[in-house]
Amino acid sequence: DIQMTQSPSSLSAFVGDRVNISCRASQSIGVHLNWYRQNLGKAPNLLIFGAATLHSGVPSRFSGSGSGTEFTLTISSLQPGDVGTYYCQQSYRTSLTFGQGTNVEI
Amino acid sequence: QVQLQQSGPGLVKPSQTLSVTCDISGDSLTNNVVSWFWIRQSPSRGFEWLGKTYFRSTFYFDYAVSLKGRLTITPDTSKNQISLHLTSVTPEDTAVYYCARQGQWLNLDSWGQGILVTVSS
Numbered sequence: 690d691i692q693m694t695q696s697p698s699s700l701s702a703f704v705g706d707r708v709n710i711s712c713r714a715s716q717s718i719g720v721h722l723n724w725y726r727q728n729l730g731k732a733p734n735l736l737i738f739g740a741a742t743l744h745s746g747v748p749s750r751f752s753g754s755g756s757g758t759e760f761t762l763t764i765s766s767l768q769p770g771d772v773g774t775y776y777c778q779q780s781y782r783t784s785l786t787f788g789q790g791t792n793v794e795i
Numbered sequence: 796q797v798q799l800q801q802s803g804p805g806l807v808k809p810s811q812t813l814s815v816t817c818d819i820s821g822d823s824l825t826n827n828v829v830s831w832f833w834i835r836q837s838p839s840r841g842f843e844w845l846g847k848t849y850f851r852s853t854f855y856f857d858y859a860v861s862l863k864g865r866l867t868i869t870p871d872t873s874k875n876q877i878s879l880h881l882t883s884v885t886p887e888d889t890a891v892y893y894c895a896r897q898g899q900w901l902n903l904d905s906w907g908q909g910i911l912v913t914v915s916s
Contacts, residue, residue, distance in 0.1 A: 723902045732893055732909050738902035776842070780901035783857050785832070787842035 695788035708764040710791045712777035717757045721781040726773045797821040799907035813881040817894030825850040830897040835890035884914045
């Protein structure tokens with residue numbers, strides 16, 4: 690299976706800060722990379738797919754970049770509603786794999 | 796709007812079969828550009844892909860090798876639902892089980908609410 694590694698595992702930032710979350714794949718996955726946010730006790734919600742395409746209804750302060758093995762999720766101006774755990778996930782192989790998550794706090 | 800509603804028992808005894816159902820609304824199980832996944836999440840292993848089914852004139856199935864043949868996914872077109880059946884469960888199968896739709900852009904764009912299933916005697 691393709692291993693996905695996120696960093697940092699957690700972060701705390703102020704409202705209005707720019708936040709970056711990194712995701713590394715153990716082999717090249719092109720742009721087959723998706724980002725989700727999960728709040729406690731809830732299912733994940735899709736934020737970005739294809740490494741850089743914003744899912745419908747997701748605020749434009751979210752953006753994604755990268756290809757191959759290195760990817761980044763950026764929140765340009767952190768808002769209180771952005772708290773939660775963020776996961777990257779590769780869809781290059783049917784055996785989908787996820788990163789271990791990045792917990793974002795205000 | 797696609798909605799996935801899951802149902803199933805919260806507690807299963809070791810060696811028994813774990814079954815969870817996912818009712819689909821807002822889309823058809825026979826949509827030939829999407830796939831339907833089962834995924835679980837546990838504190839020890841994180842997210843784990845279990846299997847998928849998809850319709851391309853007939854139903855196809857893929858299962859995680861790690862489950863060693865214990866998993867069966869059954870689609871029911873009359874009820875527009877899919878079910879997961881995991882046999883010979885152990886406490887290591889304790890997790891939150893999710894169904895999810897993988898859209899044509901290979902993202903999981905709709906998820907069930909998740910069901911915590913505990914394997915314990």
